[in-house]
Amino acid sequence: xxxxxxxxxxxxxxxxxxxxxxxxxxxxxxxxxxxxxxxxxxxxxxxxxxxxxxxxxxxxxxxxxxxxxxxxxxxxxxxxxxxxxxxxxxxxxxxxxxxxxxxxxxxxxxxxxxxxxxxxxxxxxxxxxxxxxxxxxxxxxxxxxxxxxxxxxxxxxxxxxxxxxxxxxxxxxxxxxxxxxxxxxxxxxxxxxxxxxxxxxxxxxxxxxxxxxxxxxxxxxxxxxxxxxxxxx
Amino acid sequence: xxxxxxxxxxxxxxxxxxxxxxxxxxxxxxxxxxxxxxxxxxxxxxxxxxxxxxxxxxxxxxxxxxxxxxxxxxxxxxxxxxxxxxxxxxxxxxxxxxxxxxxxxxxxxxxxxxxxxxxxxxxxxxxxxxxxxxxxxxxxxxxxxxxxxxxxxxxxxxxxxxxxxxxxxxxxxxxxxxxxxxxxxxxxxxxxxxxxxxxxxxxxxxxxxxxxxxxxxxxxxxxxxxxxxxxxxxxxxxxxxxxxxxxxxxxxxxxxxxxxxxxxxxxxxxxxxxxxxxxxxxxxxxxxxxxxxxxxxxxxxxxxxxxxxxxxxxxxxxxxxxxxxxxxxxxxxxxxxxxxxxxxx
Numbered sequence: 363x364x365x366x367x368x369x370x371x372x373x374x375x376x377x378x379x380x381x382x383x384x385x386x387x388x389x390x391x392x393x394x395x396x397x398x399x400x401x402x403x404x405x406x407x408x409x410x411x412x413x414x415x416x417x418x419x420x421x422x423x424x425x426x427x428x429x430x431x432x433x434x435x436x437x438x439x440x441x442x443x444x445x446x447x448x449x450x451x452x453x454x455x456x457x458x459x460x461x462x463x464x465x466x467x468x469x470x471x472x473x474x475x476x477x478x479x480x481x482x483x484x485x486x487x488x489x490x491x492x493x494x495x496x497x498x499x500x501x502x503x504x505x506x507x508x509x510x511x512x513x514x515x516x517x518x519x520x521x522x523x524x525x526x527x528x529x530x531x532x533x534x535x536x537x538x539x540x541x542x543x544x545x546x547x548x549x550x551x552x553x554x555x556x557x558x559x560x561x562x563x564x565x566x567x568x569x570x571x572x573x574x575x576x577x578x579x580x581x582x583x584x585x586x587x588x589x590x591x592x593x594x595x
Numbered sequence: 596x597x598x599x600x601x602x603x604x605x606x607x608x609x610x611x612x613x614x615x616x617x618x619x620x621x622x623x624x625x626x627x628x629x630x631x632x633x634x635x636x637x638x639x640x641x642x643x644x645x646x647x648x649x650x651x652x653x654x655x656x657x658x659x660x661x662x663x664x665x666x667x668x669x670x671x672x673x674x675x676x677x678x679x680x681x682x683x684x685x686x687x688x689x690x691x692x693x694x695x696x697x698x699x700x701x702x703x704x705x706x707x708x709x710x711x712x713x714x715x716x717x718x719x720x721x722x723x724x725x726x727x728x729x730x731x732x733x734x735x736x737x738x739x740x741x742x743x744x745x746x747x748x749x750x751x752x753x754x755x756x757x758x759x760x761x762x763x764x765x766x767x768x769x770x771x772x773x774x775x776x777x778x779x780x781x782x783x784x785x786x787x788x789x790x791x792x793x794x795x796x797x798x799x800x801x802x803x804x805x806x807x808x809x810x811x812x813x814x815x816x817x818x819x820x821x822x823x824x825x826x827x828x829x830x831x832x833x834x835x836x837x838x839x840x841x842x843x844x845x846x847x848x849x850x851x852x853x854x855x856x857x858x859x860x861x862x863x864x865x866x867x868x869x870x871x872x873x874x875x876x877x878x879x880x881x882x883x884x885x886x887x888x889x890x891x892x893x894x895x896x897x898x899x900x901x902x903x904x905x906x907x908x909x910x911x912x913x914x915x916x917x918x919x920x921x922x923x924x925x926x927x928x929x930x931x932x933x934x935x936x937x938x939x940x
Binding site: 377378379380385388389392395396399403407423424425427428429430431432433435436437438439440441442443448449450452470472476477478479480481482484485486489499502503506507509510513514535537538539540543544553554 | 615616619620621622641642645646648649652653657658659660661664667668690691692693694738741742744746747748749750752753756757760803804805809813816817820821824825827828829831832834835840842843844846847848849850852856859860863864867905909910911912913
């Protein structure tokens, strides 16, 4: 049986190809690298039991995370899934100064340039919005945002009172359909109209003992009915 | 019968071995790798530079991304099944295995100094000075920003991180670099007896390197995997199947660069439908056709159109650039050399 392919020896003998020991060592490292990459791809998107367990192979997770390769490549690069988290998000913080004046901060600040700067703030707002449905994590980002802007105001010599010092809201802008663009109603044609805004999380900003805390404002529908009214109808 | 089976497997493994050696180790011209170094270095420099006005806002003592926040995100999410977290959040979660030299810099002065040092490293890497060292340092700088501000990162950083990782493995400073300029100057200053003779191969041929092959192949294979995953994701997504995805990207009023929403009506609907399917088809075709010598120029040329369009629609210019930069690994060295003016060499 003859082969039309050149033998490994003849290829290896070509000028400049490394020796066999080096080739074997590098091939082994390439295998390890692609194994880790395959684990990242398969374990970050609807993972099978096997893929989830392969993440626990010693060194794999550390290697992937350190080099920023531990990504859900499918989800991350899909750009748009038609899901609610694919919209633009925003965080608004109202702070009341001791003088009674209100200061409002919006993330991302519209028109921030260069655009990559805008994207940094936009990503932070997106994460805050995505976490809003998670009871354990929803206040983590808004609290850091409130703490930052309070510290900034104080550093600038602006005084805030004690107790409730403001309010923070996380929301997103629902996307306009093509039909809405042609609507006869002006508010439907305006992408920043209130009809497109959806509030995801709202909290009062409190200062207790010098620390910043958030007290979530529950929507009426989220609050359990009073016991006396349960049988009223 | 057994002999035929044995012969088959011998031929199979022999062919695979030869192909493997040829694919990964046959020396190649490092010109494309050097071009990728310049482009990736400039992009990384720009990305890090955009943090300059907001350094303290994000990473300062009372910044928007305090290290304590990472701890609480880690602790809270570790209790849950990490996989159960929405993927978009998971991507932004602080990593358990992370490194950032910015962690220890929280005073304004130290932060500024660390930031300037990072920019200097990226500039040296882009210019190709001590590239073997600065390529590793530049990767560490980029990773430091990624790991210090995971909630600020998105699609571009992982692409740039793998490109810069692979650039560390090959002679990315071989061409169009201060290293090359220094080497040329040293060669000229050498005594005549030590200078290259007529029988020595000319410059480019002398710089053929299997290290360049490994680095370029790694970028090619990794990029192909990313495209394949992009395509698989789109195939499993309703909005891409229905031809609506591009409209929904256009409708994101806050993030787009150019407003295309004035395009509406029946014709526009068909145009968005066609463009959505075009993007999907391109990402589906890339992993296969880019390996075909004849189709490759067409695939790479179309990439400029597709990513140009997507960058206008989504506002993700650095991401689109990073995809195009990684695609340079498929451009033949002769094309790269003929495209760049001689004065750069």
